[in-house]
Amino acid sequence: MAIIKPFRALRPQPQLAKQVASRPYDVLNSAEAKIEAQGNPSTFLHITKSEIDLPDTTDIHAQQVYEQAKSNLDAFMKREILFRESKECYYIYQLIMNGRKQTGLVCVSSIDDYENDVIRKHEFTRPEKEQDRINHIRISGAQTGNVFLAYRSNDSMDELIEKWKENKSPVYDFTADDDIQHSIWIVNDTAVCDQITGIFQREIPYTYIADGHHRAASAAKVRKALGAEAGPGADYFLTTLFPSSQLQIMDYNRVVKDLNGLSTAAFIQALENKFDVQLKGAEPVKPTALHEFGMYLEGNWYILRAKQDAYTDDPIGVLDVTVLQNHVLDAILNIRDPRTDTRVEFVGGIRGLGELEKKVNSGAFAAAFSLYPVTIDQLFDISDSGNVMPPKSTWFEPKLRDGLLTHLIGE
Numbered sequence: 001m002a003i004i005k006p007f008r009a010l011r012p013q014p015q016l017a018k019q020v021a022s023r024p025y026d027v028l029n030s031a032e033a034k035i036e037a038q039g040n041p042s043t044f045l046h047i048t049k050s051e052i053d054l055p056d057t058t059d060i061h062a063q064q065v066y067e068q069a070k071s072n073l074d075a076f077m078k079r080e081i082l083f084r085e086s087k088e089c090y091y092i093y094q095l096i097m098n099g100r101k102q103t104g105l106v107c108v109s110s111i112d113d114y115e116n117d118v119i120r121k122h123e124f125t126r127p128e129k130e131q132d133r134i135n136h137i138r139i140s141g142a143q144t145g146n147v148f149l150a151y152r153s154n155d156s157m158d159e160l161i162e163k164w165k166e167n168k169s170p171v172y173d174f175t176a177d178d179d180i181q182h183s184i185w186i187v188n189d190t191a192v193c194d195q196i197t198g199i200f201q202r203e204i205p206y207t208y209i210a211d212g213h214h215r216a217a218s219a220a221k222v223r224k225a226l227g228a229e230a231g232p233g234a235d236y237f238l239t240t241l242f243p244s245s246q247l248q249i250m251d252y253n254r255v256v257k258d259l260n261g262l263s264t265a266a267f268i269q270a271l272e273n274k275f276d277v278q279l280k281g282a283e284p285v286k287p288t289a290l291h292e293f294g295m296y297l298e299g300n301w302y303i304l305r306a307k308q309d310a311y312t313d314d315p316i317g318v319l320d321v322t323v324l325q326n327h328v329l330d331a332i333l334n335i336r337d338p339r340t341d342t343r344v345e346f347v348g349g350i351r352g353l354g355e356l357e358k359k360v361n362s363g364a365f366a367a368a369f370s371l372y373p374v375t376i377d378q379l380f381d382i383s384d385s386g387n388v389m390p391p392k393s394t395w396f397e398p399k400l401r402d403g404l405l406t407h408l409i410g411e
Contacts, residue, residue, distance in 0.1 A: 003110035006088040021401035044403025090187040108236035120383035133218035147212035153243040250349030287372040294370035
């Protein structure tokens with residue numbers, strides 16, 4: 001069963017919450033972060049993207065970047081932009097995007113659970129991305145990036161969270177520049193905290209990493225590296241847990257730079273081995289069912305419907321990202337490894353189908369493919385089976401903001 005606990009969050013003064021809250025460190029590059037931080041000395045980007053306070057020529061993985069993050073974090077605490085909670089609490093985090101609510105529980109989860117597969121994974125991690133987070137956590141002494149976990153919906157937890165929201169006022173409640181509303185309630189009643197901990201210990205057998213595999217892996221490796229020097233705080237890592245009923249996975253689409261030397265006619269003919277191909281014209285194709293794809297090529301949209309022999313019923317073989325990879329990217333375009341091949345790029349569904357058209361119309365890409373989103377049940381099935389998804393299979397929105405709740409590991 002899942003082990004979670006409340007924690008003493010490092011968090012901003014209520015009047016500064018909107019200024020402090022920043023987009024996750026891994027959704028914007030250094031140049032974008034620098035622009036976003038202009039005129040805002042309180043943005044958490046000074047900690048998560050601390051290279052913005054160093055010369056532009058600085059290697060973003062240099063030791064001084066992590067030391068700058070530590071220095072900036074210390075300064076934020078000294079200036080009382082951030083302060084430490086006086087007692088261990090849980091936190092309820094609600095996001096509203098386009099009128100749709102999504103509410104999760106912010107806590108710290110057990111690294112033992114991560115290592116023992118009570119926290120289940122569906123993605124491989126890359127050593128260089130792990131090392132970046134290891135350095136950031138170890139030198140700053142803080143887990144600044146939240147790991148997004150999912151669990152199968154539980155009526156007891158749903159009722160408890162909704163009751164607390166109804167009877168209490170949020171400590172933070174603001175709408176960010178992207179029109180997403182962020183609201184956080186503090187659960188500081190010891191009896192209620194014990195009740196939450198107990199529900200997970202008794203009724204939630206597993207949690208699942210939805211987003212944040214590198215942050216989770218890095219937290220575990222920091223504890224191992226610290227060894228006997230690790231304090232109790234290093235046994236846990238910062239997580240936000242969402243019930244499956246509230247989660248929405250968006251499509252994660254693909255664009256390719258060339259057709260591997262094929263003419264348009266020859267490419268479509270090759271597709272017809274595994275797909276029924278239908279020309280639709282100028283109207284963008286957003287797939288409405290599993291095994292249906294949109295394709296944008298030379299100014300036209302097509303619907304591709306996978307034939308029965310293009311997929312299998314196992315947790316990986318049934319995925320549309322697998323079908324596209326096996327029978328289009330690999331078999332026809334010779335894109336064997338989408339993790340390393342520069343001929344393919346990935347476009348999150350939040351950017352819309354217009355972004356696919358824009359990339360192809362620019363001449364930099366030859367074709368684009370829109371996919372039907374992976375479901376949360378598919379994610380659970382793959383994680384339970386011990387398999388991993390193809391890269392860039394899931395895109396979750398809305399994103400949690402960095403800086404609102406941080407976990408210090410040095411205690």
